[in-house]
Amino acid sequence: MDNWDDMRVFLAVARTESLSAAAPLTKMDPATLGRRIARLERSLGAALFVKSPQGYALTDLGERMRDRAADAETQLSLALEESRGTTNALTGQIRIGAPDGVANFLLPQVCAALQLDNPDLEMQVLALPRVVNLSRREADMAITVSLPAAGQLIVQKITDYQLHLAMRHDAAPVETLADLKSRAIVGYIPDMIFDKELDYLGDLGAGGVQLASNSVVVQLQMIRQAGVGIVHDFALPFAPELRRILTDQIALTRSFYLVRHKSARQSDRLTRVAHAISAGITAEVARLERMACLTDSPLV
Known part of the structure; x- marks a missing residue:
């Protein structure tokens, strides 16, 4: 060159x-x-x-x-x-790769707050229904839902998060798992599940998926129309029509990890951004999950 x-x-x-x-x-x-x-x-x-x-x-x-x-x-x-x-302010461009659930419901608030405190910082969120390839430098850092199997990477756990079955407040009640057999199930397109941690529905005994998408945002919109599906608790405040159901029978816990290329260890800027993103996501998950608990009772 x-x-x-x-x-x-x-x-x-x-x-x-x-x-x-x-x-x-x-x-x-x-x-x-x-x-x-x-x-x-x-x-x-x-x-x-x-x-x-x-x-x-x-x-x-x-x-x-x-x-x-x-x-x-x-x-x-x-x-x-x-x-x-040396300066306290963060500057330059940072690109974060993330699954679309994180990218839609968590990172907008976290990145906006970080940028507000650092006006010369440019935040980019790369939302993909697959694992971001850091070796190809698709992003400076990535959020994943499982530990990377290999690679020269820096990995830190961010936080656990919860998922439950959800449906519309005004739908006919679902009192047992057996009742799910008569409902349209919303979930991932089976052959497009890119991470084993996203295979939520295998143990429900509800049969196949009648409404499917590779995007959790589309799945949420499907559940808002009709059907039952697994929803991140932190997404429920964005869908007030929905409530959690069968919480004593189906409760899933998953984890978020922040992953960077090993070369990022040399950059104080990337390290500081990584810590800020991790802390921001942890706080935002906790805040939204507290709000989600309010959705369990039908609206009056």
């Missing part, structure tokens, strides 16, 4: 695997990005991407270059961080 701008363009396309998705990150239009990538490949005398209608997939050389370029980007960020000197 001739300059850092080439690296920035290459990394944006490598991470998004799409010219259109990389365009807003680079503030360039897709056609310009395509020409920049083609010029870079000509200068190297080798292909970095396999182009197809589905997008831009990295070649073996492209994967090696992505890893090297990402490491160089990290070192540059650390150097810039040191050049600013």
Whole structure:
């Protein structure tokens, strides 16, 4: 690569695997990005991407270059961080990858509060119905619902959270698990459950899933219309039509973990943001779960 701008363009396309998705990150239009990538490949005398209608997939050389370029980007960020000197204010851009439940119901409040205290900090939330790939530098840190199996990562537990069955206040009562057989069950699309900790419905004995989505936000909207499903307690304050049911029979506990690439250990800025995000999510889960307890009785 001739300059850092080439690296920035290459990394944006490598991470998004799409010219259109990389365009807003680079503030360039897709056609310009395509020409920049083609010029870079000509200068190297080798292909970095396999182009197809589905997008831009990295070649073996492209994967090696992505890893090297990402490491160089990290070192540059650390150097810039040191050049600013020590300051209490957080600055720069931070991208957090998270499942859509966290991204919709917890991170907006946490990130807004953190940014309010640090006006020069730019917070980005990457909401994905899959595990975020930190090795590919898709994000600076990620929230997961299970411990990573492998990788050169820094992992810290954030907090436990609760899930229960929920349905509309005005629906016919469900008094036993057997009653669920006559109700439409809302849940994940079975072959799109990306983490074993999200496979909630196996022990309910309710049969199949009649209303399904890979998004917990869509599932919540389905339950607001009709049916019964597992809902995060912290999401219930956002759906006042719903109440928890069978809480003495079905009560699930899961955990959130904050995961960073090992190189983040060198950055005081990322460490401080990680601690702030962890503390914020812990407090927000506790606050919203207290509110959720109020939904158990029908509205009057």
